[in-house]
Amino acid sequence: MSKKIYLYGNWKMNMTAAETEEFFKNFNYASDDKVDIAVFPPFTSIWAAHKAAGSGVHIGAQNCYVEPKGAFTGEVAIGMLKECGVSHVILGHSERRHIFGESDELVAKKVKACLDNDLVPVFCYGEKLEEREAGKTFDVMERQIKAALNGLTPDEIAKIIYAYEPVWAIGTGKAATSAQAEEVCAWSKKLINEIAGKDVKPVVLYGGSVKPNNSKELLSMDAIDGALVGGASLKQDTFIEIYNAYAK
Ligand code: PEP
Numbered sequence: 596m597s598k599k600i601y602l603y604g605n606w607k608m609n610m611t612a613a614e615t616e617e618f619f620k621n622f623n624y625a626s627d628d629k630v631d632i633a634v635f636p637p638f639t640s641i642w643a644a645h646k647a648a649g650s651g652v653h654i655g656a657q658n659c660y661v662e663p664k665g666a667f668t669g670e671v672a673i674g675m676l677k678e679c680g681v682s683h684v685i686l687g688h689s690e691r692r693h694i695f696g697e698s699d700e701l702v703a704k705k706v707k708a709c710l711d712n713d714l715v716p717v718f719c720y721g722e723k724l725e726e727r728e729a730g731k732t733f734d735v736m737e738r739q740i741k742a743a744l745n746g747l748t749p750d751e752i753a754k755i756i757y758a759y760e761p762v763w764a765i766g767t768g769k770a771a772t773s774a775q776a777e778e779v780c781a782w783s784k785k786l787i788n789e790i791a792g793k794d795v796k797p798v799v800l801y802g803g804s805v806k807p808n809n810s811k812e813l814l815s816m817d818a819i820d821g822a823l824v825g826g827a828s829l830k831q832d833t834f835i836e837i838y839n840a841y842a843k
Contacts, residue, residue, distance in 0.1 A: 600814055601756065601800055601821025602838045603717065604634040604828025605657065605685060612643040618831055619644070625651020630838055631821070633683050634828065635717075638671055645680030655683035655717065658691060661708040673712045683715040685823075687743065689762045693723075699742035706743050710751045717756045717823070718743050719802070721779075724763035736779070737786060744790050752787060753795035758823040759783060764803025766825060773812045773819075776801040781818035807836035814841040 610618065615636055626632045633653035636644045644654050660670035676684065686709070687702040702718070709716040720739040722732040736759075744752055759779045764771050771779075780799045787797040801813055802823030813819055814837075827833040 598820065599629060599631060600838055600841060601631045601798060602633075602834070603655070603683075603756075603758075603800060603821065603823045604834050605688070605802075605823055605825050606634065606636045606640075606829060607657070607690070607825060608637055609829055610636055610640050612640045615640040615643040616647050618829075619647035619649075619652075622648070622652070622831055624835055625649060626653065627651075629842070633717075635683070635685050641676070641679045641681060653682045653715075654680050655685060655715075656681045657685050657688065659684050659686075659705060659709065659714075661704045673708060673714060677712065677714065681714065683717055683756070684709050685717045685719060685758075687719045687739065689719065689721060689760060689765055693762065699739055702739075703743045703745060706755065707747070707751075710747070710754060715754060715756055717758055717800075719758045719760050719823070721760040721762055721803075727761070727763065732779070733782065736783070740783065740786055741790065744787070749791040749793055749795050752791040753797070756798050756800065757783060757787065758800040758802050760802040760823060766804070768804050770804035770806075770809050770813070771801065773816050776813055777816040777818050780816070780820075784818055805837060807833055807840045810837040811840045811843075814838075 633655050635655040635657050656676045659673050686705045691697045706716045722735045726735045784797050788794050798820045800821040800823045801819045805822040805824045806827050
């Protein structure tokens with residue numbers, strides 16, 4: 596057990612500001628050389644998280660817009676997020692792609708806008724069940740990854756955190772097997788390095804029904820650097836236990 600683990604919690608549309616304060620009561624965990632911890636509350640709870648979390652927990656947003664201000668009703672600018680303590684932004688999450696129709700091109704613009712403004716993009720990609728069953732898993736992901744990295748420098752490519760999230764595993768309780776996740780994460784690293792033209796040592800997380808009872812096996816895989824956790828990140832105990840189960 597020597598690698599650093601990324602433990603990132605996507606709260607989705609859960610957790611009010613009051614619930615966020617409650618979550619961080621007696622939260623005695625901080626990022627160090629063994630673990631990097633981030634939570635991604637809904638916009639309205641970001642400020643509460645920033646105030647309550649302490650400096651050892653990165654605060655992220657679940658989305659952003661690419662323009663700095665103006666007539667974009669319902670959107671939130673990167674500068675606004677930074678003012679509230681945000682350092683990371685989840686982009687390309689399957690719920691944004693498939694419920695809200697975000698295209699590869701829009702996701703790519705958001706990735707670039709975050710990089711230009713010193714925010715860490717947590718770039719999500721992954722195939723739907725029918726795409727896996729049709730043998731299209733790698734074609735779909737290659738399209739998603741190439742679109743997001745188009746025109747970026749190797750330094751920029753290295754700053755992104757990548758999250759492989761098979762759509763069929765998100766919120767279903769049916770995680771990918773450690774072999775399936777490892778296969779894709781290893782393949783992703785190779786592709787990212789090829790696009791960059793050198794080894795940028797990409798950080799690749801797995802996400803999709805990660806729980807304390809499967810995290811040890813998943814996080815022990817060579818190419819998996821951490822977990823992007825949805826449901827199990829809403830409770831302090833289960834969130835931290837995902838890391839502890841591995842570290843023990
Ligand atoms: C997610 O939403 O990014 C996610 C991985 O969700 P869950 O852990 O609930 O499957």
